[in-house]
Amino acid sequence: MSLLIIGTVAFDAIETPFGKTDKIVGGSATYVGYSAAKLGVNPKLVAVVGDDFPTETINDLKNAGFDLEGLQVKKEEKTFFWSGKYHNDMNSRDTLITELNVLESFNPVIPDSYQDCTYLMLGNLAPALQTQVINSLKNRPKLIAMDTMDFWMDIAMDDLKEAISKVDVLTINDEEARQLSGEYSLLTAAEKIQSMGPRYLIIKKGEHGALLFHGKEMFYAPALPLAFVKDPTGAGDTFAGGFMGYLASTDDVSFENMKRAVVYGSALASFTVEEFGTDNIKAVTQKDLEARMDAFKALMSFKH
Amino acid sequence: MSLLIIGTVAFDAIETPFGKTDKIVGGSATYVGYSAAKLGVNPKLVAVVGDDFPTETINDLKNAGFDLEGLQVKKEEKTFFWSGKYHNDMNSRDTLITELNVLESFNPVIPDSYQDCTYLMLGNLAPALQTQVINSLKNRPKLIAMDTMDFWMDIAMDDLKEAISKVDVLTINDEEARQLSGEYSLLTAAEKIQSMGPRYLIIKKGEHGALLFHGKEMFYAPALPLAFVKDPTGAGDTFAGGFMGYLASTDDVSFENMKRAVVYGSALASFTVEEFGTDNIKAVTQKDLEARMDAFKALMSFKH
Numbered sequence: 162m163s164l165l166i167i168g169t170v171a172f173d174a175i176e177t178p179f180g181k182t183d184k185i186v187g188g189s190a191t192y193v194g195y196s197a198a199k200l201g202v203n204p205k206l207v208a209v210v211g212d213d214f215p216t217e218t219i220n221d222l223k224n225a226g227f228d229l230e231g232l233q234v235k236k237e238e239k240t241f242f243w244s245g246k247y248h249n250d251m252n253s254r255d256t257l258i259t260e261l262n263v264l265e266s267f268n269p270v271i272p273d274s275y276q277d278c279t280y281l282m283l284g285n286l287a288p289a290l291q292t293q294v295i296n297s298l299k300n301r302p303k304l305i306a307m308d309t310m311d312f313w314m315d316i317a318m319d320d321l322k323e324a325i326s327k328v329d330v331l332t333i334n335d336e337e338a339r340q341l342s343g344e345y346s347l348l349t350a351a352e353k354i355q356s357m358g359p360r361y362l363i364i365k366k367g368e369h370g371a372l373l374f375h376g377k378e379m380f381y382a383p384a385l386p387l388a389f390v391k392d393p394t395g396a397g398d399t400f401a402g403g404f405m406g407y408l409a410s411t412d413d414v415s416f417e418n419m420k421r422a423v424v425y426g427s428a429l430a431s432f433t434v435e436e437f438g439t440d441n442i443k444a445v446t447q448k449d450l451e452a453r454m455d456a457f458k459a460l461m462s463f464k465h
Numbered sequence: 466m467s468l469l470i471i472g473t474v475a476f477d478a479i480e481t482p483f484g485k486t487d488k489i490v491g492g493s494a495t496y497v498g499y500s501a502a503k504l505g506v507n508p509k510l511v512a513v514v515g516d517d518f519p520t521e522t523i524n525d526l527k528n529a530g531f532d533l534e535g536l537q538v539k540k541e542e543k544t545f546f547w548s549g550k551y552h553n554d555m556n557s558r559d560t561l562i563t564e565l566n567v568l569e570s571f572n573p574v575i576p577d578s579y580q581d582c583t584y585l586m587l588g589n590l591a592p593a594l595q596t597q598v599i600n601s602l603k604n605r606p607k608l609i610a611m612d613t614m615d616f617w618m619d620i621a622m623d624d625l626k627e628a629i630s631k632v633d634v635l636t637i638n639d640e641e642a643r644q645l646s647g648e649y650s651l652l653t654a655a656e657k658i659q660s661m662g663p664r665y666l667i668i669k670k671g672e673h674g675a676l677l678f679h680g681k682e683m684f685y686a687p688a689l690p691l692a693f694v695k696d697p698t699g700a701g702d703t704f705a706g707g708f709m710g711y712l713a714s715t716d717d718v719s720f721e722n723m724k725r726a727v728v729y730g731s732a733l734a735s736f737t738v739e740e741f742g743t744d745n746i747k748a749v750t751q752k753d754l755e756a757r758m759d760a761f762k763a764l765m766s767f768k769h
Contacts, residue, residue, distance in 0.1 A: 345553075369670065418764075
């Protein structure tokens with residue numbers, strides 16, 4: 162089935178204890194889309210870039226299967242740029258530079274050919290824009306997932322709560338779940354957040370894996386222990402792309418299938434963090450992915 | 466099969482964001498033993514207390530199935546006392562008081578009736594004493610597991626490395642694994658630590674679960690998300706007790722059985738943290754334990 166993705170397409174400059182990049186291609190929608198494409202869907206992208214964005218990357222996105230009708234290229238404007246530096250533990254980072262550029266006046270427009278989409282992934286973006294996208298669709302998609310971050314909790318909580326009330330699945334990290342709910346226990350936080358709207362909540366815990374909550378049901382997917390984690394940027398977006406890509410490609414939103422989707426998301430994210438930028442997720446083959454799914458299965462299986 | 470446990474039997478005074486206790490009964494061997502007893506073994510205890518230790522608790526231990534022939538009660542001496550305060554995140558704590566008392570001159574003596582033990586759990590204690598216990602046994606047990614902490618890495622690394630070289634299973638937390646190996650990646654840390662002696666390594670990650678490593682094999686048991694975590698004291702010891710209790714009661718040290726043992730350890734630890742002290746682990750019934758094992762199975766299972 163079709164998957165509509167809205168989010169950022171950006172330049173990133175990243176420093177981690179393992180190295181440093183110049184401006185490389187990043188952005189939430191980029192990672193979500195590359196990841197979802199690995200599950201056989203052709204992501205329909207709604208995003209904005211400036212005319213400084215490389216044609217080569219546009220071609221890469223097309224080759225990966227992206228539908229780019231909804232990608233706005235703004236003449237004489239510059240692409241969104243983010244620069245950050247990760248601390249030694251890789252679990253926290255400082256933002257060094259944020260140049261919104263084209264994002265400042267971004268007005269997401271849904272092409273007519275996208276209107277029939279059945280799965281919608283709202284990548285991290287101003288919550289008012291996430292709500293606008295939902296309201297721009299003539300028919301409500303079968304499943305709407307949304308990612309966000311603490312930044313929006315700090316400056317736009319009311320907008321955020323409105324967006325959250327309209328989605329089926331919310332993906333946030335553990336600290337954000339605590340901030341949003343005011344509860345320290347993730348179990349209690351999950352109950353409170355589900356009462357705000359989403360029937361499903363995914364709490365991302367970085368190197369500690371991810372928890373899926375739905376009513377009284379819970380599922381835990383670990384992260385795969387890796388020898389090298391070079392750059393966590395895009396891991397959460399890759400996870401969300403794998404999750405939604407798997408659901409869209411199987412068109413099955415049962416809890417049992419969502420559990421598999423969470424593991425696919427975790428498996429794909431494990432490739433992203435092994436290198437800087439999108440190179441690794443772009444290069445993943447079906448064979449790579451299935452081998453990693455087998456590694457997850459071995460990591461999690463026991464007979465009782 | 467028989468399980469020999471050496472460790473501390475102590476008084477604790479604990480403060481967490483959820484409350485504060487007076488002197489209550491604690492100690493690594495206490496938690497290990499109560500936990501192992503839930504799997505149907507009668508733990509043979511080697512430990513020391515002062516004559517201030519309550520007869521009521523001695524009776525509790527007997528009723529729980531402990532063999533106390535190896536428990537030394539020192540006349541006119543006082544039991545080891547530890548007091549600590551947990552920070553808001555419950556993952557870190559400050560030690561407020563440490564009164565070694567009887568521990569200062571503790572000389573672990575193995576009663577003859579313990580000499581045939583096939584499983585040995587070395588609870589957290591001075592590594593030189595852990596080595597002494599191994600050397601005091603006429604026959605090497607089938608499986609020796611050892612717990613330790615960063616404190617011994619700071620003040621007695623050589624002794625610690627000697628003890629580690631003699632055991633089959635080492636249980637430590639993630640920060641300690643990094644300190645011991647000098648590696649940030651837990652995968653690389655696990656390889657290095659296995660090369661120091663233990664064929665099996667369990668890395669405990671508190672609310673994030675536990676990882677079992679053996680050569681190229683890995684297994685991840687999550688912690689069960691709980692509504693209330695009141696006091697993490699003894700969680701690691703309860704885990705180790707459940708792990709060794711299950712192995713001793715099944716007398717099966719295959720990797721497949723060790724995976725189940727890790728989940729039993731996690732399930733038992735989830736009871737300990739819900740209340741202060743040993744009350745909760747003491748009260749666990751077989752029905753409680755099996756219900757929690759089912760919860761773990763639901764949390765971890767997916768079909769691929």
